[in-house]
Amino acid sequence: MATLIVDRISKSFGKIQALKDVSFECKDGEFVVIVGPSGAGKTTTLNCIAGVEYPDRGTVYLDGKDVTMLPPQQRNVSMVFETYALYPQLTVYENLAFPLRSPRFRQPEDEIRRRVLKTAQMLGIDMLLDRLPRQLSQGQRQRVSLGRALVREPLIFLLDEPISHLDAKLRNAMRRELKRMRNDLTQTTVYVTHDYLEALSLADRVVVLYQGQVLQFDETKTVYNRPAAVEVGRLFGDLPMMFFDGQIDAQGQFVEENKQFTLSTEGSPSTVIPSVDVILGVRPADVQLVAPEQGNLVGEVYSVQNQFDQQIVTVTAYGYLIDAIVPVHTRVAEGDRVGVYLRPEVCFYFDRQTHRAL
């Protein structure tokens, strides 16, 4: 059993507050992803769980035990910074056994063998034990690397941006490999990344961290479908969510701040009340291009980018640049006059002051 509770941890480095009341938890065997832009405090949070840093305030509980001030070696957590970094002259077996041979662990040989085989089987690499790293595929090497962290049978598995340094194509492939492995990993895991795709793909629950604060902690789909704050909406999207300042008028309609367009709010997932300053958020994939008379906004096509199964059309309207993802057969060219239609169902509203969802 390995549960993790992070309870209101705060940490400052001099004048900079890196973490402010960060709280979340992991159930036994759960895979939680902490996602946020660089500088959000993700690594600091992970370091506090590992014992590499100590928070100024707050508590870390591992399996119900307060470990906040315990050094790393007394916590039985295992941290992986980046994949690979395998010893090239050692076989897969020896690479996996290596951590168990360290002076601190001193395990008898048959115990080492048992643990190595168990970990190798779990990761599907038990038939590769005699190979050298150079004889392995990327995916296999990654499994060995993860295996090396798992072989100590830690309570909690911590991964700090393990695939961020790879180019896009390889990163996508490795993410899928991790997803496959994830089904076999029974360890409670905390995984840190700035890439929302990794959160969507791998997480049971997501912690969205921004400037040291938890903006949302929820199941993955809920974070995607009901972003709790502007920054969450902005983070979760292939093309980022677009935002417009405005107000809700007495009739409950959204009026853009310069009164250039209005939208009905009936059917929106958010609950709005009149006379409130708001921010409207909408995803490019939900924007529809229509005939000028049928749109909420009228603009001109600024550019068209081909993507085989869709097109990214950027429209300039009232001083805004609006991205729309449209089907590939839509005929549209730079300079065309178009209408932009935003269905209420895809419009999210956030409080202008707090940036929180309404």
Place this chain on the structure above:
Amino acid sequence: MARVILEDVYKNYGAAEDAVKGATFTVNDGEFFVMLGPSGCGKTTTLRMITGLETVTRGKIMIGDRVVNDLSPQERNVAMAFETYALYPPLTVYQNIAFPLRVMKLPKAEIHRRVMQAAESLSITDILDMMPENLAGGQKQRVSLARALVRNPTVFLMDEPLSHVDADVRHRARAEIKHMQATTGATVIYVTHDQVEAVALADRVLVMNFGVIQQIGTPLELYYRPANLFVAGFIGEPPMNTVRCQVSLGDGQLALTWSGDGQTVLRFDLEQVDEATRKALARHHGREIILGVRPQRLKIGPPQPATARGVLPGKLLVHEFLGKHGISQVQVGNLVMEVVSPPDIPFATDEPVGLAMDVGDLHFFDAETTNRIE
């Protein structure tokens, strides 16, 4: 603006292998032409030869009507926008853009006119008085482009200009470049290793590998009719699924049997296969070929009987929910195939599924040469 023609161009740095081998192609006037390939493939070397920063070992380069092999970059009147913006720190944005024109000793009124025109096409008229150190990355990029644009160059040459732009705003930076090119009608030759970028921007793409041109065509041509296995795998994300299989035509059927396990068979009724494909495959009857099918063209559904046409039996290994779409991995015989699917699918891990496809979506490549079979 002008046409650019390369005829049988070679570059050798004194090594055994040529860095660029027999490059022959034409970039049309006003075209957005992208050179795409993995790092080290020769695309940057080719661009540098067009620019005049590298000498040509053999062959001819023409810009407009002139053979430019022996001309300096300035004499070629080409404009470069490379990775580093290299703005002059003590000059304002306006002065930065005006600089090349002052070097050319143009009259003041003409300089002002050109600077304002370039600033308008790149929407930077509001920052003309600012200093480079106070600009955001995207703004610096636009100033750099404006500075290249003012010289009314014959050709605009760009080498991975967006690699330092944050991934989440890269589509906006591409929109700017695309807009600039569309409104000015500039001839642009753009180098990138990113196939998403190439496809987003290009009128035509040239794909290169190991110094050799693999294919030149519109993005759609490269996607739907890749000339060889390399192009097929390089364009499109996730990459095309490929598998070696035995071809058999007979009994009114086309059967493709996995070489890896000798068991998995993909069947189609011959009457569903168009004549050209039938003829091409008939030449390989009884032999091995490489079959390719894109993840976007596969549909996951319930398992079908073994005799079903156009369906492969598989086991769902993993499904990724990615917001507006999903990616699944399915074990088919000894091969793992990737499928672009809806965000949620009604199947659980390890459940048997059927992968359906149209015969028209299949690609066939020669097992030895890896060239397209047609």
